[in-house]
Amino acid sequence: MDIVPILSTLRRHKTTALLVVLEIALTCAIVCNAVFLISNRLERMKMPGGVAQHELIMVQAASIGQQADAKARAREDLALLRQIPGVTAAALVNEVPFTNSSWNTSIKLDPKQKLATLNATQYYGENLLQTFGTRLVAGRYFRDDEYMDFADIRNNEELQAKVGSIVITQGLAEKLWPGQSPLGRSIYLGDSSVRVIGVVAGLIRPSLFNGDASAQWSMVFPLRMDTGNASRYVLRSAPAERERVLAAAAAALRKADPHRVILDKKTLDELRDDFFQGDRSMAGLMLGVCVALLVVTALGIVGLGSFWVAQRRRTIGVRRALGATRGNILHYFQTENFLLATIGIALGMVLAYGINLFLMVHYELPRLPAFYLPVGAAVLWLIGQAAVLGPALRAAAVPPVVATRSV
Amino acid sequence: MFVYYLDLALRSLKRNKVLTALMVIAIAVGIGASMTTLTVTYLLSGDPLPGRSQRIFYPQVNPSPHASTKHGPWDVMDYRSAMDLWSARRADRQALIANATVKLGAPGSGRPPLMVPTLATTADFFPMFDAPFRYGRGWSADDDAGRTRVVVISDDLNRKLFGGEDSVGRTLRLKDGDVRIVGVLAPWRPSPVFYDVRGGRYSNGDTASFFGRPEDVFVPFAAAEDLVGNDFDAFTCWAGWDSANASLQSSPCVWMGLWVQLDDAAKVAGYRSFLASYAAQQKTLGRIAYAEDTRMMGLMQWLDFNQVVPSDVRLQTWLAFAFLAICLFNTVGLLLAKFLRRGGEIGVRRALGATRRAVFAQCLVEAGLIGVLGGVGGWLLTLLGLWLIRRQPVAYADLARLDVAMFLVTFGLAVAVSLLAGALPAMRASRIAPALQLKVL
Known part of the structure; x- marks a missing residue:
């Protein structure tokens, strides 16, 4: 195929050619970035929780006012919950993954440090790790005699100093002591220190308010909660049993204390769905926009292609x-479209990187991976060829006799 | 043609x-x-607050006795600072705010108690923020001083509990005390719920929650202190606090906001210098460490600072x-x-x-x-x-x-x-x- 005559024709239709090029460039730039945003959101929705995702349910019951018998109440509640058929474990905890309420603290590796090393979340609750179903990768979980009552230690510095052990996540360990074993090492919280006795593969922190990079910075303490300072009951059961257990748990808690208000009762799957709702709708919206953009661009190529064919009937x-x-005529229009698309795509790549830079600055997005560009280019080439096929076929059908008319 | x-x-x-x-x-x-x-x-x-937002300001001091100031003042203040600034009455209007979620019962309605979002505030809140009333009115400064147990409730709550009729004069049970309804708001949906906006810089752009609904119950701050006790929401604490034995009022925690209305530029400048002199005085007393760390943003500036969109x-x-x-x-x-x-x-x-x-x-x-x-x-x-x-x-x-x-x-x-x-x-x-x-x- 000879390109020179095509170029000389295009030179005589600079405006229309430029329009096609610009449209393809913009579409290429936006679609590349939008698809990148979609994949980021989808990736985020896969964020590992580190817990038995499909086996957990949460019931949140408001404790009303100061209770004299909060510890007894908690013991009784948990005993009742464990009696529900199908429940394999239960815990009263201070915070639950995929919710927006979290307890956090700054930690140091050296008490003399001026600035804290990082901010991590604190999970409290007897039997929490066993109930959550985290995976132990080093060390051990807490022994029963290690647990202390949060109500007793919270205002007693002497007792606080006795909380000697914690379990942390692999992610936090790797951040604090890269490449070394965290077992036996000390973390300083305020004036007291705790020693790492166990490491779990993962445990996501609630409310990722510090950004996704810190999602796995979780610490679990051997502290027992009561109804005066915690409200979230977590139960574990077979996935198929969850709905029934959820209803039974809420009923049991209400029966144990009729003045209690059940604030929330959900499976962890529902909590997770809600937590990533924003990402899901954003990804859906972007996908819709991408499809609409490609359709609009294709229609634009069809429209201009038809115009060109009509204009050049005599030629x-x-x-x-x-x-x-x-075949020559068909190939002529196909090559012409390919040329325009190529220029558009080249411009679009530059623009795509520009938009990506803007997004990196304003929305803390990572850099656009290079493989998006060839894929984007291929998609636009295909769409261009598909869109121009109709007009090109019509051009090929122009009979030679047209040449004899009105010349 | x-x-x-x-x-x-x-x-x-x-x-x-x-x-x-x-x-x-x-x-x-x-x-x-x-x-x-x-x-x-x-x-x-x-x-x-179209037409008035340029007169509404959010004064802040940093009450920390030692903490680092790299973040500027916390988004809310401690009890002492907020109370001192409020009771100085240097602005045309001033309202304290503190949030809590409180158990609320409607005696005689046969309904189980609800947990309702509650705002403890002061008399100027309603005129300053143009809150529209359907029935009754807000409380007076005397009610603030006298710790009177009165409440203003939202239209939503009034519909839920009383089917939307005039409920002024009725009694509700707020946690463990009786309160009398003095006013019912008309439907009110400021967007965002600007007076509660805080912490936007820690939200990673996920600020949709600022656009929720205003509280269901508004109660005079002094009465709320008696009724709610330590159950207010604390924003953060800079030191440990024994909540079982010490009051929130004496705690090292920040949990109260103050909004002021200043009608002209001279008053704004006056308030800024008052704020600075207050912080300096507190530093001399040894209560706070960073007297320079005061801030007073206008309402729109504060919303912008919190990136509400x-x-x-x-x-x-x-x-x-x-x-x-x-x-x-x-x-x-x-x-x-x-x-x-x-x-x-x-x-x-x-x-x-x-x-x-x-x-x-x-x-x-x-x-x-x-x-x-x-x-x-x-x-x-x-x-x-x-x-x-x-x-x-x-x-x-x-x-x-x-x-x-x-x-x-x-x-x-x-x-x-x-x-x-x-x-x-x-x-x-x-x-x-x-x-x-x-x-x-």
Whole structure:
């Protein structure tokens, strides 16, 4: 295929050619970035929780006012919950993954440090790790005699100093002591220190308010909660049993204390769905926009292609009369579209990187991976070829006799 | 002439229905997408107190005796600082605020108790923030001083508990004490709930929750201290606090906000120096460490500081306008195709004496007509888009409605886009030389 005549024709239709090029460039730039945003959101929705995702349910019951018998109440509640058929574990905890309420603290590796090393979340609750179903990768979980009552230690510095052990996540360990074993090492919280006795593969922190990079910075303490300072009951059961257990748990808690208000009762799957709702709708919206953009661009190419064919009917007739085959004419328009698309794509790549830079600054997005560009280019080439096929076929059907008219 | 051009435009549009439909759809889709997101951004970034917001300020001091000041003052204040500033009464109006979620019972209603979001505040809150009353009124400064157990409730709560009738004078049970209803608000939906905005810089752009509803119960601050005890929401604490044995009032925690109304620039300057001298005095007393760390932002500045428009919404707006730009390019191309195809017709008109200007005007009328049609489609798509947003589980969902201003903007934008798209093709069409076209007829 000879490109020179195509170029010289295009030179005579600078505006229309420029429009096609610009449209393809913009579409290429936006679609590349939008698809990148979609994949980021989808990736985020896969964030590992580190817990038995499909086996957990949460019931949140408001404790009303100061209770003299909060510890007894908690013991009784948990005993009742464990009696529900199908419940394999239960815990009263201070915070639950995929919710927006979290307890956090700054930690140091050296008490003399001026600034804290990082901010991590604190999970409290007897039997929490066993109930959550985290995976132990080093060390051990807490022994029963290690647990202390949060109500007793919270205002007693002497007792606080006795909380000697914690379990942390692999992610936090790797952040604090890269490449080393965290077991036996100390973390300083305020004036007291705790020693790492166990490491779990993962445990996501609630409310990722510090950004996704810190999602796995979780610490679990051997502290027992009561109804005066915690409200979230977590139960574990077989996935199929969850709905029934959820209803039974809420009923049991209400029966144990009729003045209690059940604030929330959900499976962890529902909590997770809600937590990532924003990401899901954003990804859906972007996908819709991408499809609409590609359709609009294709329609634009169809429209301009038809116009060109109509405008060049006589030229096509002359070429046919001079011996060009239908295939020649078809290829002419296909090559022309390919050329325009290529220029558009080249411009679009530059623009895509520009938009990506803007997004990196304003929305803390990572850099656009390079493989998006060839994929984006291929998609636009295909769409361009598909869109121009109709007009090009119509051009190829122009009979040579047209050349003899009105010349 | 305009009517004649309109008639010509209609005929021309009818001649090539597919091309016309393509252009109208492109404009409609572009307008629909951008107006949906623009409406949401407009609703979320608007002034919650039009006409008064420039007189409302949020004074802050940093009460920390030692903490680092790299973040500026905390978003709220401790009891001592907030109370001192409030009771100095140096502003035209001033209201303390503190939040709590409290158990509320309606004796005699047979309903189980509810947990209701409650705002402890002071008498000036209602006039300062233009809160509309359906029944009764707010409480007085005497009620603040006398720790009177009265409440103002929201329209929502009044409907839930009393079926919407006048409940002034009735008694509710707030935690463990009886309170008398003195006022019922009319439906009130400031967006955002500006007086509660805080912590936006820690939210990673996920600020949709600022657009929830105002509290259901408003109670005088002093009465709330007696009723709620230590159950207020604390923003953060800079040291350990024994909540079982020590009051929140004496705790090293920040949990109270203060809003002031300052009616002119002199008063604003006066209040700033008062704030500075208060902090300096407290530093001399040894209570706080950083006297320089005071701040007083205006309401809109405070909202801006907290980045109240969720970052997803801003991103969607960018995306929608890029989409509109592509639709615009598309329409330019199609219009160019359409006008130049009619070269012969335009040539005849020019040969018969039509000026370039006349041809240009005729083409623009046609483009404008496409814009109006696209506007109608865009308006319908905007309604559809907003309906979809209302079905999303976000706090601002129920706000997503098209008001008159945005309705007009929709059509304005559609016509502007189509005229912009039509300008270049019309220019090209008006430059067609009559002779050349007549030759080939």
